[in-house]
Amino acid sequence: MTRSFPLAGLLALAFAATAGAQPPAPPAPPTDALEAPLRPLSARDLDRLAPLMAVGVAAVVEHDMPPLLPAIHYALEVDAPARTVAELLSHPERFPALLPAIAEVTIEERRGDSVAYHWRIVSSVLTLGGRAMLTVYAPPDAAPARGWRIDVERTEGDLGRGREVWRVRPLGPDRSQLTLSTRVDLADANYVTRQMPQASRALSRTITMTTTLAMALRVQAEAERRAGRAPRALDGELRRPAVDVRTLEPLLLHADILAIEAAGDRFRQSTVITRYPRREAQVRSLIADPVAFSEALVQGSSATVTGQPAPDTIDFEWRYDSPIAGASGRMTLRERTDRVFELDATDGAMSGGRWRFETSRLPSGATAVVGWARFDVSEGNFLLRMICDLDPTFRIGLGASTEIMMSRALRIRIDRIPEADDHVPSWRAAAPPATAALAAPRVVPVIRVRDGLPRAPLPPRAADPEAASR
Numbered sequence: 344m345t346r347s348f349p350l351a352g353l354l355a356l357a358f359a360a361t362a363g364a365q366p367p368a369p370p371a372p373p374t375d376a377l378e379a380p381l382r383p384l385s386a387r388d389l390d391r392l393a394p395l396m397a398v399g400v401a402a403v404v405e406h407d408m409p410p411l412l413p414a415i416h417y418a419l420e421v422d423a424p425a426r427t428v429a430e431l432l433s434h435p436e437r438f439p440a441l442l443p444a445i446a447e448v449t450i451e452e453r454r455g456d457s458v459a460y461h462w463r464i465v466s467s468v469l470t471l472g473g474r475a476m477l478t479v480y481a482p483p484d485a486a487p488a489r490g491w492r493i494d495v496e497r498t499e500g501d502l503g504r505g506r507e508v509w510r511v512r513p514l515g516p517d518r519s520q521l522t523l524s525t526r527v528d529l530a531d532a533n534y535v536t537r538q539m540p541q542a543s544r545a546l547s548r549t550i551t552m553t554t555t556l557a558m559a560l561r562v563q564a565e566a567e568r569r570a571g572r573a574p575r576a577l578d579g580e581l582r583r584p585a586v587d588v589r590t591l592e593p594l595l596l597h598a599d600i601l602a603i604e605a606a607g608d609r610f611r612q613s614t615v616i617t618r619y620p621r622r623e624a625q626v627r628s629l630i631a632d633p634v635a636f637s638e639a640l641v642q643g644s645s646a647t648v649t650g651q652p653a654p655d656t657i658d659f660e661w662r663y664d665s666p667i668a669g670a671s672g673r674m675t676l677r678e679r680t681d682r683v684f685e686l687d688a689t690d691g692a693m694s695g696g697r698w699r700f701e702t703s704r705l706p707s708g709a710t711a712v713v714g715w716a717r718f719d720v721s722e723g724n725f726l727l728r729m730i731c732d733l734d735p736t737f738r739i740g741l742g743a744s745t746e747i748m749m750s751r752a753l754r755i756r757i758d759r760i761p762e763a764d765d766h767v768p769s770w771r772a773a774a775p776p777a778t779a780a781l782a783a784p785r786v787v788p789v790i791r792v793r794d795g796l797p798r799a800p801l802p803p804r805a806a807d808p809e810a811a812s813r
């Protein structure tokens with residue numbers, strides 16, 4: 344792609360050549376999602392993620408680094424030849440047959456190994472569209488082990504502007520590794536996204552995770568079908584993935600890690616692994632506080648403890664008030680004897696959802712939280728159901744992005760706790776009296792005593808200005 348050099352740039356070069364006294368200052372790195380560098384996962388990163396790829400899709404979601412949007416990386420293995428996988432990614436005119444959400448693709452220009460195209464998503468209530476340029480870099484015939492690289496430049500459209508870099512590497516004659524690095528910015532995508540600048544970063548992350556994960560899973564399933572493989576089995580109970588979080592700390596310094604166990608549009612569970620640079624007791628105390636935990640999830644949400652059926656079990660109600668997407672429900676939080684927290688949605692918009700949280704101390708002294716969950720986000724409200732109706736695979740990415748939102752909301756809460764405070768409080772609720780069954784539930788703070796030291800009451804909670812940008 345040729346680019347014109349602006350007159351201002353020529354004048355700047357001429358001035359620098361005659362000034363001589365000082366070298367020109369290096370240019371600031373680009374912040375545009377289409378122009379900024381997009382560094383892929385290294386071979387060492389992929390080795391660390393191998394236990395997660397063995398059971399599904401591994402994802403690395405970089406932390407925010409304003410003004411540049413964070414990148415998202417996926418890595419998965421495919422039981423099919425690398426050439427088959429690359430073929431599916433290389434022909435946008437065939438995307439409608441691969442992705443149910445895409446209604447049509449119009450090829451606008453071909454030039455060598457590049458193709459410019461326009462895509463459209465059409466449903467009963469919305470129509471989206473955009474333009475992109477796809478370029479295929481195939482390996483030399485003499486060096487097929489180099490694999491394929493497919494670059495997608497999203498130049499304009501309702502789903503934002505940015506880049507996707509797909510890599511397909513052979514792991515043998517009938518097996519391959521598929522990776523994706525992407526950064527897409529929805530800030531100026533359309534009228535709706537321009538009205539919510541504070542939430543644009545979280546919105547960009549959610550939509551990017553949803554659409555690209557759907558593509559990766561569809562490509563994996565179709566490539567394996569063409570290779571004659573049986574559909575992947577997804578069985579078993581909700582369980583913690585067999586991974587040593589200590590080996591992941593170098594990645595956790597700048598990103599959260601996801602493990603997504605899915606096949607096509609079928610889903611078993613997702614796991615998020617997060618590092619918090621605080622003591623384990625501080626992190627556990629916040630997780631054990633159902634009110635603080637719920638209020639951290641979505642700006643404007645609230646929770647009320649309604650009962651304590653057992654010493655380590657809390658029942659509570661949560662509510663999110665919105666004229667369009669309001670929701671509410673009931674949950675139970677329990678701390679097991681093995682120190683794992685269980686959070687179960689018993690009624691309401693998230694009914695049936697199950698979340699588990701385990702904490703551990705990392706070599707650096709920071710705390711790792713492994714949270715594994717099973718929740719069908721399409722049951723949330725009609726807006727989510729409408730999105731998932733476009734492509735059932737979307738619900739997997741939406742659920743994974745919810746896990747990331749949860750982990751980052753907790754980070755914001757934890758950052759507000761003084762680092763020297765070893766005794767962060769948690770709340771315990773007294774069950775409402777039987778004679779006051781119709782009265783409003785009440786929250787009773789109880790000072791917990793651990794290691795012989797009482798914990799102070801919770802400080803008042805201020806508004807959460809950062810919640811909208813998680």
